Structures are given as C-alpha cells and as structure tokens.
Amino acid sequence: MRIQALPAQLINQIAAGEVVERPASVIKELVENSLDAGATRIDVDIEQGGGKLIRVRDNGGGIHPEDLRLALSRHATSKIASLEELERVSSMGFRGEALPSISSVSRLSIASRATGQEGGWSVSSDGGDQFVDPVPSAHPQGTTVEVRDLFYNTPARRKFMRTEKTEFGHIETQLKRLALSRFDVSFSLSHNRKEVFTLPLASQILEQERRLAGLLGASFLEQVIHLDWDQAGLALRGWVARPVFSRSQADMQYFYVNGRMVRDKLVTHAVRQAFQDVLFHGRHPAYVLYLDLDPLQVDVNVHPAKHEVRFRDGRMVHGFIYSTLHKLLAETRPGQEIDRSTGEIRQVEVDQRTVPLAAVPPAYQRPLGFQVQERHASYQPSFDMQHPSPMPPVTEGEAAADEVPPLGFALAQLKGIYILAENASGLVLVDMHAAHERITYERFKRALLEGGVSRQPLLVPVSVSVSSREADLAEVQQPLFGELGMEVDRIGAETLVVRAIPVLLQGADAEKLLRDILSDIVVHGSSERIRDEINQVLATMACHGSVRANRRLTIEEMNALLRDMERTERSDQCNHGRPTWVQLDLTRLDKLFLRGQ
Template identity: 80%
Template sequence: MRIQALPPQLINQIAAGEVVERPASVIKELVENSLDAGSSRIEVDIEQGGAKLIRVRDNGAGIHSDDLALALSRHATSKIASLAELERVSSMGFRGEALPSIASVSRLTIATRTEGQSTGWSITGDGGDQVTAPEPSAHPQGTTIEVRDLFYNTPARRKFMRAEKTEFSHIETQLKRLALSRFDVSFTLTHNRKEVFTLPLAEQPLEQERRLSGLLGSSFVEQVLHLDREQAGLSLRGWIAKPVFSRSQADMQYFYVNGRMIRDKLVSHAVRQAFQDVLFHGRHPAFVLYLDLDPMQVDVNVHPAKHEVRFRDSRMVHGFIYRTLHHVLAETRPGQEVDRNTGEIRLVESEKAIIDSAPAVAAYQRPLGFHVQERQANYQSSFDIQRPEFPEKSTDQTEPDAQVPPLGYALAQLKGIYILAENETGLILVDMHAAHERITYERFKQAMEQGRISSQPLLVPVSVPVSAREAELAIEHQALFGELGMEVDRLGAETLVVRAIPVLLHGADAEKLLRDILSDIVIHGTSDRIRNDINEVLATMACHGSVRANRRLTHEEMNALLRDMERTQRSDQCNHGRPTWVQLDLNTLDKLFLRGQ
C-alpha cells in the first residue's frame, strides 16, 4: 500500500484508544480540565456505570464562545504555546487530545459561559467529523460536559467494557484519587440519580482528615503519621500509615507530583526501602503523599494518559523520599506527639525529660550489656505484686510537676509473654520479646553504622563478566562499594573481580551480589542491597538474642525494658511489623465492664 494521510476521525479514534480506556478515563480527563479551569466545585453525574451518561459540571473559568469549535480540534489548547511553557507545564492537561478523542467515540455536548459573557453557549458532536456551530444556551459561569453512549460507534471497544458495577467502581476510585489531590475543591458524585458522596472544601488539617476518613476509612486516619518536609527545592507532605496498618495489596497508595497522580517505579522503590525493616514480606504500606518541585525538574510529557513522569535528577528525588519517610518512621515510639499544624513528630518535652533522666539499677538482659535501670523508691508491695506509686502533683509551683513516663511502670508479667504496666491513661500491654527484638536490632544497626561495614577478603577472588557500561559504573562507584564492605576491581574492558565482601555476608554468592548492586545503580543511581542483606542478618541475630517467652523478669528488668522502648526508634513495632505494645485507656476498660451505662 502507498503511504497516505489518515482521516481526521480515524486519527481521533486512534488517540481515543490511548486516552479513553474506559468510562473512568473520561472522568479523569474531564475533571482534570475542570481543575485546570480554576473550579472550586465539581459535580459528576453517572448513569449505567458511565455507558449511558457521564456529566461533569464545574464553576470554573469557562470556554469562550469563539474557542468552542477549537476545543474539539486535536492539539488545540489554552495551556501551552511554546516549548518553554511545555517544559514548565503545571496544568493537568496540555496535549489537546482529550476532548476530540472523547467526542470521536461518543455523543458529546459542551455548555459553557465565561465571566465576561452575558449568555452561555453550547456545541455538540455525534462521533463524526462534523460538530454543530456554537449556539446560545442558558448556563451559569463554568462548564458542563455531557458524554452519552460511550463507544457507541466502536462496537469492538464497547465489548471490552465490564459490568455496570465494575465500571462504576473504577469511576469512584478515579474520583477519589482526584479528590485527594485537591482539598481546596468540593466534589459530588451521583450514580443513577443517587448521591454516592459529597466532599466539602477541606482546607484546614481537621477538615482534610475528615475527607481522608470518608474516602479511605476511619481506621486509616487513626493510624497515620503526618509529614511535611522541605529540602533543596523539594517538598514532601501528606500522610503515611503506621506499619501496623499494612495491606495485603498496594490498593491504598496515592502519590502526587505537583498535584498529578502518578505511578512511578523510582517512587515505589524509595517507599519500599523506607519501610524495609518494619513490614512483613508481602505486605504493602498505605500512604497519601504529595511531592512538589520545580516543573523544570520533572518531565510529565512521557505518557499519553500522563500516568508516568521522568525526573531529571532521579537519584536526588529517590534519596529525598527515602530519607524523609525513613526519618518519620524512625520516630514511631511511645511518648511522641504530632503537631497538627506543622506535621512535626517529636517527643513530648515533659515525657522526654522523664525518660532521659531515669537513673539505672538493674539490667533486663545482661548478656547484651543493656543497663537501663529504675528508682527502687517508686515501687511498693500491694496485692502480692509490686505496683508503682505514681508521684503526686507538686503543690509548690516553683517545682515542675512530677511526670509518669509514656509507658508507665510495670505491674506484672502475664504468662511469661506480656508485661502489664500502668500509665496516666490506663493499662499498657507489651509483647516483651517483640519489643526487645526491636531494641536489640536498632542497637546492632547503630553499632554497625559507627564501626562501618567490616569486610573480609575472599580466598579466591571471583571474576565476573559484565558489559562495558557496567564495568565503567563499578569503577565510578568504587567509593560506594567500599562503604558497603566490598572490594571490586576492573580486570578488563568487560570483566570485574570481587576481592572482598562484608564479614556478615560470609558465604554469600559474590557474583550475584555484584550483579544485583550494579542493577540497582543502573536503575536508581545507588544501592542499599548490601545494607538490606546485612540488616536481615542483624534482625536474625536480634531475634535470637532477645528475651524469650516464659522468661521471668523482675520488676526492675520490666521497667528497664519499658524505658528502653521509649528511647528506641521504631519501637512501636517489631522487625516484622507487629505492634510491640497497645494502650487500653480507662474509657475502653469501662466499656468492657459496662461502667457508667
């Protein structure tokens, strides 16, 4: 066949195949246009899962009547006009393909009015090459777009649509993602004339948490840590759920770059690394995170549906995300508080003082050399167990009030497994093995970091054939290999030799280790593989070195363990993501015994 130009209608339908996958894709494109128009209110009406009707109404800037016909022309947009603007684009849409693509596979009507026009205008397309001329139409400021009979003229595409319930589920999920991207916009969703949800404006922290609760569930909000960090032109804010709120699948992960929902392997890797030693294998973290950076530092023009982006300095972005989440997760320990305005996580000053000032008397695990001790005067004999006597509040205002540590004081040991303690709020239950395992693990890691990773020469160096590019990367990153306890040299253009590996990885496959690290460097610009492998060894050592079930502890040992939990990072959960302690406040206990009812 000879080369020939494709008909405009076929071009639009090909573009629709990339942009309009299903009704939810239409929702994404239309709502993003509404957001770009500066809307503060967006209403979405759906009938029959989007197959019969999709209507999106907003109160944005509207479309000028002279531009309506252009709105249904390919590559016509008001959002960019030059390459320079494309490289700094901050709007959700900019390709000028969405409306003509949708119009080519449906019956589409646009009704709109701008602020300066005395009347509204409308235009209609029926899936063909022609559209009607703009006609006057009664309409408030803003735009309403109706998409009827989606894929009516492309039967093959319509056959791929699922059941009404399934398609609407995708629509609801898509609108949730959009609603989480813009708390300064109200959203309403209606299906078959029944309201599904209404989300009012949520510009204050508590209002935002109510929107999170409505979209992701109250249990998510109850377990989240808020964060807000800035560094080197990068800003990361949002919410991550504590490791105890992990998921069996990655269904509650929302990541936005400059307000745009994206799926990115680099981001996913950084998040996984941050949660690496606080989650069970196969479990997935939950989060809603927003990364903001200079639009020049991210390319959003790499995917037709704009699901993916490309960072110009991927290593810097990866490191920033990892360090920020790693720091926030490190502060999950008893006695912390979150500032709702700044998102800062810190120890309550009064509790920090009581933790840091606790003198020492007895160790709870002498073989590991931990010597955290308690005042003997704080205990008395009662009910055949030693129970703490909480200090009374000082009546002299010149002296600070005595404080009780966050985890209180030990009352007893239950079945050789749990420690029961009393604090100012009520009853504390501690899994002593899980808690001690985390404490031991964190101290092993600190010792490794302070002494660096020791290496051990191989009796027989291992030659590894690689590509020329991989050999160059190995030489470029020799300092990194040195930090990781590996000695790697280049023997030839395509040959490397491993002369030493970390002591704790004695017996490991040196060739596989080298190849895996090189693969990480190629993809992410760095590698934490050796550190992760060593951490697994340390975790195993910590597990075997921690107090076991059925070991009887004295009250001094139990209280020493409580104080160490308050000092140790990530002590809210063990190395496998299980909680180490729970709080039962008096209200909860009263409900168990029907008190006050």
Template identity: 85%
Template sequence: MRIQALPAQLINQIAAGEVVERPASVIKELVENSLDAGATRIEVDIEQGGGKLIRVRDNGGGIHPEDLRLALSRHATSKIGTLEELERVSSMGFRGEALPSIASVSRLTIASRASGQESGWSVSGDGGERIADPVPSAHPQGTTVEVRDLFYNTPARRKFMRAEKTEFSHIETQLKRLALSRFDVSFTLSHNRKELFTLPLAAQLQEQERRLAGLLGGAFLEQVIHLERDQAGLALRGWVARPVFSRSQADMQYFYVNGRMVRDKLVTHAVRQAFQDVLFHGRHPAYVLYLDLDPLQVDVNVHPAKHEVRFRDGRMVHGFIYRTLHQVLADTRPGQEVDRTTGEIRLLEVERSATPVSGTAPVAYQRPLGFQVQERQAGYQPGYQSSFEMQRPSPASLAAVEESADEVPPLGFALAQLKGIYILAENATGLILVDMHAAHERITYERFKRAVLEGGISRQPLLVPVSVAVSAREGDLAETHRSLFSELGMEVDRLGAETLVVRAIPVLLQGADAEKLLRDILSDLVVHGSSERIRDEINQVLATMACHGSIRANRRLTVEEMNALLRDMERTERSDQCNHGRPTWVQLDMARLDKLFLRGQ
C-alpha cells in the first residue's frame, strides 16, 4: 500500500482515542481548560452518565470571537508559543488537542464571552471536518462547553462505555481530584438535573479541611496530620492519614505536582517506603499531598493525557518525599498535638512526668527477662479468680493523679493490668488502654534501629565471594554507587564490563542470598536512583528480634513497670503503632464513656 496523508477528521479521531477514554476524560480536559482560563467558579452538568450531555460552565477569561474556530483546530493553543515556554509550562493543558479531539467524536458547542467584549459568541461542530462560523450568543463573561452524544459517530467506542451509574462514578471521582487540586475555585456538580454537591471557595485551612471532609469523609479528616515542608527548592504540603486509617485498596491517594494530579511510580515508591515501618501487610496509606518545584525540574510532556511526569532529578525528589513523610510519621506518638491553623506538629512535654507515680526510679522493663514481679491473683468472691489485677495506688500516686491536667502526661498513670495483655491508665481526658506487647515491641524495635544507625552496619566477609552476571548499565551503576554499597555493609567489586562480585554482606543478613540482594538493589537504582533495600532487610531482622525480645502476654507487671512503659511510649518515635501496623493504644474520653452508659441523656 502506498503512503498517504490521513484525513484531518481521522487524525482527530485517532487523537481522541488517546485523550478521550470515557466521559470522565472529557470532564478532566474541559475543567482543566476552565482552570487555565482563571475561573473561580466551575459548574458541571451531566445527563445519563455523560453519554447524552456534558456541560462545563466557568467564569474565566473567555475566548475571543476571532479565536473560536481556531479553538477547534489541532495544535492551536494560547498557553505556549516556544520551546522555552513548553519547558516552563505551568498550565494544565498545552497540547491543543483536547477540544478538536472531543469535537471529532461528539456534537460540541462552545459559547464564550471574552473579558472586555460586549457580547458573547458561539461555535458548533458535529463531528465532521466542517466547523460553522461563530454566531452571536447571549453569554456572561466566561465559557460554556456542551458535549452531546459522545461517541455517536464511533459506534465501536460507544460500545465500550459502561452503565450510566459506572460512568458517572468515574466522573464524580475525576471532579473530586480536580476539586482537591484547587481550593481557590468553587465547584458544582449536577446529574440528571439534580445537584449533588457544591464546594465553596476554601481560602483558610479550616475551610480546606471542610472540603476535604466533604469529599473524602469525616473519618479521614479525624486521622490526618497536616504538613508543610520546604527544602532546596522543593515544597511538600497537604495531609497524610495516620497508619491506623490504612486502606485495603489504594483508593484514597491523591498526589499533585505543581497542581497537576499524577500517578507516578517514583512518588508511590517514596510514600510506600516512608510507611513501611508502620503499615499492616497488604494495607495502603491514605493521603492528599502537593509537591511544588521549579517547572524546569519536571517534564509534564510525557503522556497524552498528562497522567505521568518525569523529574529531572528523580533521586532528589524521591529522597525529599521519603524523608519528609518518614519524619512526620516518626512523630506519631502519644502526646502529639497538631496546630490546625499552622499545621505545625508539637510534642507535649513528658519529661517532667517521667518519674512513675510511686516516686521510685523507672524499672528497666525493656529486658526480656529479670522482671521483679510478684504473681498473685485477687479473688472477688470465693471460687472466682479474676484476671483483672488492681493494685492499690500509693498516697503519692493519688496525689499525682489529683494534680492539674497540665501536669498529667499524655498516657496518664497506670491503674491496672487486664488479662495479662492490656494496661489500663487514667489521663486528663479519660481512660487509656495499651496493648503492652505491641507497645514494647515498637520501643524495642526503635532502640535496635538507633543502635544500628549510631554504630553503623557491620559487614561479614563471605567465605566464597559470589560472582554475578549483570548488564553493562548495572555494572556502571554499581561502580558509581560504590560508597552506597559500603555504607550499607556490602562490598561489591567489578571484575568486568558485565560481571560483579559480592565479597561481604551485613552481619545481620548472614545467610541471605547475596546475588538476589545485589540484583534487587541494582533494580532499585535503575528505577528510583536510590535503594533502601538493605536497610529494609535489616529492619525486618530487627523487627523479628524486637518481637521475640518484647513483653509477652500474661506477664504480670507492677504499677512501676507499667508507668515506665507508658513514659517510654511517650518518648519513642512511631509508638502509636507496633512494627506490624497495629495500634498500640486507644483513648476512651469521658464523653465516649458517658455515651456508653447513657449519662446525660
């Protein structure tokens, strides 16, 4: 067959296959155009899941009447004009493909009144190559785009559309993502002439969190930590949910780069690593995060639908996201207080209350053996033996509890032990329940990690060095990151262009598969530019050691030992969760207790 130029209409329909996957894709493109036009109010009307009608109305700058026909031409845009502008592009759209692609598979009408114009104009297309001349139209400043009968002229594409309910669900999800990207814009969504939600402007943090609660649920907002961090030209802000709010699916993860919603492997990997120590296996974190950086440092022109980006320095971005979230999660401990106005995380002072209520020195309970505990049972009546052990507080204890709320530490003072598993304590708010094994496991684990960090990772020479065949690129990476391997307790030499040899591995990983470990690290370096593989492996060993070296169930503790455990929880990073992601303590405040007993009702 001879080479021939494709008709313009077919070119647009091919482009539509990349840009317009379903009605939700149309919403994304049209709303992003409204945002680029400077709109502060966007109204979206849907009929029959978007198959019959999609209407997006905004109060943006509008389109000049002489540009209306050009708006439906391919590669026509007001957002860039040179390669330099493309490299610095900060607008959501810039390719000039969305409107002509949508127009090629629907009946489209654009009505607009540009800023400074006395009247509005409209232009229509019916899926063919011909575009009608603009005609006068009564319209306020801004633009309205109507898309009717989507895919009416491409039956094969229409056949792949799902049920109305399913398609509208995708639209609602897409608009949520867009609404979370711009708190300075109000959004309204209607389906089949029924208004579903209106999101007003949200300038203040409290207003933003109200929008957050409306879109993601109040339970999410109750468990989030607000963060704002800046470093070396990178800024990360937003909300990250505490590990106890983990999800069975990755359905509550919103990440924006310079205001653009992206699904990026590097970002996902950095977040997952930050949560690794505090999430239950198979669970996913929840977050709404915004990364801002110089547009020159990120390439947004790598995907037709602009879902993906490419960072100029991926290793720096990965490290910044990981370190920021890692530190925020490290502060999830009893006594954490978040300033809802500034987002600053403060830790309540616990040192003044570090001495147990009995007035004696803290017991070194962290040793797995050697407890000075008297095993005794308390009978409430003949023939009944209770596992609830109540120890009478000393006069000093009673005096301490009666002090003002400011003097009571976050986890309060121990009252008793329940079933040999839980510690019951009283703080200023009410009742505290602590899973003593889970709490001690976290404390022991963090001490092991700190010891390894301060003392370095000791290496163990292999009796027989392991030779590994690699690609030339992997060999270059191993040579470039030689210091990284040394820091992680590995000795790796290059014997040839495609041959590496492992001469030593970390002592704590003695017996591990050296070749597999090397290949996994090289894989991380290829994809992410860095690797935490060895640290992760060592942490798994330390976690196992911590689990075996922690207080076991049915161990009786004295009041002094219980209070010592509570004070260490208040000082230990990530002590809200054990190494497996389970919560270590819960608070039952007086309001909740009153509700249980119907007090005041």
C-alpha cells in the first residue's frame, strides 16, 4: 500500500483511543476545560452511566462565537501559543485534542456565551468532519457541553463499555478527584435526574475538611493530619491519615502536582518509604496531598491523558516528599491536638516534673494471680533504662489537672497484657508489648544513627557482573556506599567487587544487596535499601527484647513506660503498624452504662 494522508475524522478517532477511554475520560476533559475557563461552579448531569448523555455546565469565561468552530478542530487551543509557554504551562489542558476527539465518537453540541457578549451561540457535530456554522442560542455566561450517544459510530469501542452502574462509579470517582483539586469551585453531580452530591465552595479549612468528609468519609477526617511545608521552591500541603487508618488497597491516595491529579511512580515510592516503619505489610496509606513547584521543573506533556509527569530533578522531589512525611509521622505520639480551625498539630507540653499521684498501688488494687513466664533478670536491664529520674515528692493536692501527662498515670495491669491508666479525658488502655517494642526500636535506631553504620569486611570478597552503566554509577556513588556501610570497588569494565557490608547484615546476600541498591539509584537517584534491611534487623531485636505478655510490672515501671511513650517518635504504632494505645473518654464510657440517657 502506498503512503497516504489519513482523513481528519479517522485521525480524530485514533486520538480518541488515547484520550477517550470511557465516559469518565470525557468528564475529566470537559471539567478541566471548565476549570481552565475560570469557572467557580460546575454542574455535571449524567444519563445511563454516560452512555446516553453527559452534560457539563459552567459559569466560566465562555467561548467567543468566532472560536466555536475552531474549538472542534484538532490542535486548536487557547492555552499556549509557543514552546516557551508549553514548557511552563499551568493549565489543565493544552494539547487541543479533547473536543475534536470527543466529537469524533459522539454527537456533541457546545453552547456558550463569552464574557462581554450580549447573547450566546451554539455549534454541533454528529461525529463527522463537517461542522455547521454557529447559531444564536439563549445561554447565560459560561459554557454547556452535551455529549450524546458516546461511541455510537464505533461499535467495537462501545462493546467494551461496562454496565451502567460500573461506568457511573468511574465517573463519580473521577469527579471526586477533580473536586479535591479545586476547593474554590463548587461541584454538583446528578445521575438519571437524581442528585448524587453537591459540593459548595470551600475557602476556609473547616469547609475544606467538610468536603473531605463528604467525599472520603468522616472516619478519614477523624484520623487525618494536616501539613503545609515549603522548602527550596517546593511546597507540600494537604492531609495525611494516621497509620492506624491504613487501607487494604491503594484506593484513597490522591496526589496533585500544580493542581493536576497524577499517578507517578516516584511520588508513590517516596510516600511508601515514609510510611514503611508504621504500616503492616501489604497495607496502604491514605492521603490527599498537593505538591506545588515551578512549572519549569516538571514536564506534563508526557502522555495524552496527562496522568503522568516527569520531574527535571526527580531526586530532589523524592527527597523532599519523603523527608516531609517522615518528619510528620515521627511526631505521631501521645499528647497531640489538631486545631480544626487551621488544621495544624499542636503538641501538648508534658510537665516532666509531674509524678504519679500515687507511687504505690492503691488500697483496692490486689495482686493478680498470674504466673511469671519469663525470668525477671532477663528484662531488668531494659527497665533500668526506663526508670524515671529521682524527683521531689508531689502531693495529690499539688498536682493540678492541667499537669496530668497525656497518657495519665497507671492504675493497674490487665491480664499481664494491658496497662490501665487514667488521664484528664478518662481511661487509657496501653498494649505494653507493642509500646515497649516501639520504644526499644527507636532507641536502637537513634544509637545506630549517632554511632554510624559499622562495616564488616568479607572473608571472601564477592564479585558481581554488572552493565558498564551500573559500574560507572557505582564509581560515582562511592561516598554513598561508604555512608551505607558497604565497600564496593570496580575491578573491570563490567565487574564490581563487594569487600564489606554492614555488621548488622552479616550473612546477607551481598550480590543481591548491591544489585538492589544500584536499581534504586538508577530509578530514584538514591537508595534506602541498606537502611530498610538494617531496620528489619533492629525491629526483630526490639521485638525479642521487649517485655512479653504476663510480665508483671510495678506501678513505677508502668508509669515509666507511659512517660517514654510520650517522648518517643511514632509511639502511636508498634513496628508492625498496630496501635499501641486507645483512649476511652468519659463520654464513651457513659454511653456504655447509659448514663445521662
């Protein structure tokens, strides 16, 4: 077959295969156009899961009547006009492909009234490459786009559409993502003439959190931490759920780059690394995060659907996201309050001078008849580290209510497993093994950080065959390997030799470790592989070195454990992601006994 130019309609239908995957894709493109037009209200009406009708109405700047026909032409856009504008594009759309692609596989009509115009105009298309001239149409300022009979002229594509319920589920999810990207815009969605949700403008943080609760559930908001941090031209803000709110699947992860929803491997890896110490294996964190940076530092022109981005300095972005979230999660400890007016975390100051109101068990507390299953001497060194420093005695009358520490004071031990304590809010239940495990683990990490990573020379160095690119990379990254406690030399064009590994990883597969680190450096510009392996060893040591069930503690030991929890990073969860303590306030206790009803 000779080379020939394709018809315009076929070109648009080919492009539609990349841009218009299903009705939810149409919603995404049309709503993003409305956002770019400066709309503050967007109404979406759906019939039969989007297969019969998709209508998007906004109050934006509108389309000039002379541009209506051009809007349906391929590669026609008002967003950019030069390469310089493309490199720093900040609008959602810019390729000029959405409307012509949609019009090529549906019956599309556009009615619009531009700012400053006395009346509106409309234009329509029936899937062909011929467009009728715009005609006058009564319309308020803004634009309404109607898409009817999607894929009616491409039966093969229509066969791949799912049930009405499934397609509408994708539409609802897509509109939620868009609604979370712009709190300064109100959204409404109706299906088959029934209202699904209406989201008003949310300029204040309390209003934004109401939108979060409406879209993601009240339970998400109850466990959320707000952050707002900027550094070196990068800004990260949004909400992160505490680790106890982890999910079995990654269905509640929303990440936006300059207001654009993206699914980026580098971002996902940075977030996962930050949560590594506080989540069960196989669990996923929940978050709504916004990364803002100079448009010149990110390329959004990677894929027609614009789901992917490419950062000019991926290592810097990865490090910024990881360090910010890592620091935030390190502060998850008892004694925190979230100011709902600002969303900020306030740390309640713990008065270190405060001592238990009763240094001995109260008169009604009798010893429980459980047998000690481990030798006391095995755990004595651990508890010697926990004993509080000598303090002057304080009488009960001198200890004011506002001096009570966040976890309060120990009352008793239950079944040799839980510590019961009383604080200003009510009753606190502490899993003593989980709590002690986190305390011991963080101490091990801190001691290792202060002393550095000790290395162990290998009796027989391990030779590893790699590519020339990896060998070059290993030579450049010699300082990094030194910090990680490894000694790696190049002995050939495509050969490396491992001469030493960290002491704590003695017996590990040196070749596999080296290959994994090189892979991380190639993809992410850095590697946490050694640290992760060492932390696993430390976590095992902490687990075996922590107090076990049925270990009877004195009141002094219990209070020492509570005070350590208040000073230890990430003490809300153990090393495996389990919660270490639970608060039962008086309101909740009253409900159990029907008090006040």
